[in-house]
Amino acid sequence: MFPATFEYYAPTSLEEALNLLRQNPEAKVLAGGHSLIPAMKLRLATPPALVDLRRIPGLSGIRLEGDQLVIGAMTTYYDVQTSELVRQHVPVLAEATDVVGDLQVRNWGTVGGSLAHSDPAGDYPAIILALGAEVRARGPQGERTIPIDQFFVGMFTTALQPGEILTEVRIPVMGPGxxxxxxxxxxxxxxxxxxxxxxxxxxxxxxxxxxxxxxxxxxxxxxxxxxxxxxxxxxxxxxxxxxxxxxxxxxxxxxxxxxxxxxxxxxxxxxxxxxxxxxxxxxxxxx
Ligand SMILES: Cc1cc2nc3c(=O)[nH]c(=O)nc-3n(C[C@H](O)[C@H](O)[C@H](O)COP(=O)(O)OP(=O)(O)OC[C@H]3O[C@@H](n4cnc5c(N)ncnc54)[C@H](O)[C@@H]3O)c2cc1C
CATH class of the missing domain: 3.30.390.50 (CO dehydrogenase flavoprotein, C-terminal domain)
Structure with a gap:
């Protein structure tokens, strides 16, 4: 099982990544690769180019901003699972991460990848949807915020437009009651x-x-x-x-x-x- 030939780009800034997507409209973004690479090996996906997000600073991490927990798109399941901030403010997300795949999947798979992929059997789409979060994306038209209720629109299909990169998810913290x-x-x-x-x-x-x-x-x-x-x-x-x-x-x-x-x-x-x-x-x- 080998993927079809493709170009590989490793940009070091979000602007560079967005430019690469503009120049290569058929390119796919690569995050943890644990859905995309298997699909490419099976030739279910044959993108002519991959734009790897892993070297872009600022796309991963977890922080509290007012009453929202903000999780960067490139944050891994493992980071979520072991985050004190997540356990304190949105404990269901850390608990649920225990049952995502296995250790290797949790070490590589990312929050952004799991949402952008909209796998019909994925765990995070349902959890993030129930939590009433919102998603931030950057694209050719600038930045926009998408309420999670409008984000999943089909099997393997989201409201992300061609050339857009999901940058973070914002989850309301769980208050008393x-x-x-x-x-x-x-x-x-x-x-x-x-x-x-x-x-x-x-x-x-x-x-x-x-x-x-x-x-x-x-x-x-x-x-x-x-x-x-x-x-x-x-x-x-x-x-x-x-x-x-x-x-x-x-x-x-x-x-x-x-x-x-x-x-x-x-x-x-x-x-x-x-x-x-x-x-x-x-x-x-x-x-
Ligand atoms: C053996 C195995 C078991 C698994 N078990 C489970 C399971 O139990 N539960 C579960 O939910 N998942 C499971 N997965 C899937 C795993 O969680 C995936 O890694 C994850 O869903 C996708 O995240 P990723 O970072 O690997 O994305 P990638 O594979 O890199 O990308 C997936 C798709 O999203 C796009 N994408 C990625 N990041 C962005 C972004 N920031 N902006 C725009 N588009 C983006 C890519 O272009 C691609 O189309 C399993 C996978 C494997 C291999």
Whole structure:
């Protein structure tokens, strides 16, 4: 398995990278390479050029800015998993990173790559979607901010335009009265999600004031389970209301099935079960 021939560029500034993308419109950005390189080896992707982001300073790191946790696009899963800032302000992200791939994948894979790739079975798309984050991108027209609800638009497709580079993700810090959990049914070999569900719950006087639930694995791209969210809104949070909301989680979702991993019926079942578990765990974690 060898990739097709390609040019390789290693720019040392974002401006240089953006210029290279302008000059090579068919080029692909290279981050951790743990999705792109396998796709190239299988000839599912044959970009004529790669623009490697790894030598560009300032694209990785984690910092707190007001009520947002800002994570640079080239920050690795490992950096997220071991970050005290993440554990303190958005603990679900660090906890969920424990179940992404294996050690090698976590050492190489990046936050920006996982979001820009929009893998239908990726973990971060659902987690970042449930967290209500926003994404910053730089492109030929300058910088723009994309709300995460508008970011995932299809399988392996995002709102990023040709020539744009995702530079950072901004996640609202989890305040008092909120809890979140990510639960996945992993494929036993790859650890990708057959189905994964992330739930973020805001509670006041034991009433659900806010719920964001996002599903991966079951749909073509990370999607919110809005029927379940609405079913929970304004309800007392207990096992019965959570079960009733979880039953409605598949409503409005286009759930996929395949012969290799799981049928549509089985994935639909998993969406209900994992939504209930994620909601129960999120409520347990409310601080
Ligand atoms: C064996 C194995 C197991 C895995 N298991 C899991 C798993 O359990 N869960 C999971 O979620 N993932 C899993 N992955 C995928 C892994 O997490 C990927 O590395 C990650 O999703 C993509 O990040 P990357 O940095 O490697 O991106 P790359 O592979 O470098 O790039 C992926 C795509 O995103 C684009 N891109 C990358 N960065 C940017 C940017 N900053 N701006 C614009 N476009 C960009 C690239 O051009 C490319 O199209 C697994 C991978 C392997 C090989």
């Amino acid at each position: 909120t809890g979140a959990a990510y639960v996945k049914f992993p494929h036993p070999a790859s650890r990708y999600a057959v189905v994964g569900v992330c739930a973020v719950v805001g509670r006041e006087d034991n009433i659900c004031r806010q719920a964001r639930i996002a599903v991966t694995g079951a749909t073509l791209y990370a999607t919110r389970a809005t029927a379940a969210e609405q079913a929970l809104q304004g309800q007392t949070l207990n096992a019965d209301t959570i079960r009733a909301a979880a039953e409605r989680a598949p409503e409005g979702l286009t759930i996929t099935g395949d012969r290799v991993f799981a049928s549509e019926e089985y994935r639909t079942h998993l969406v209900r079960v994992l939504t209930r578990r994620a909601l129960m765990a999120a409520v347990e974690k409310i601080r």
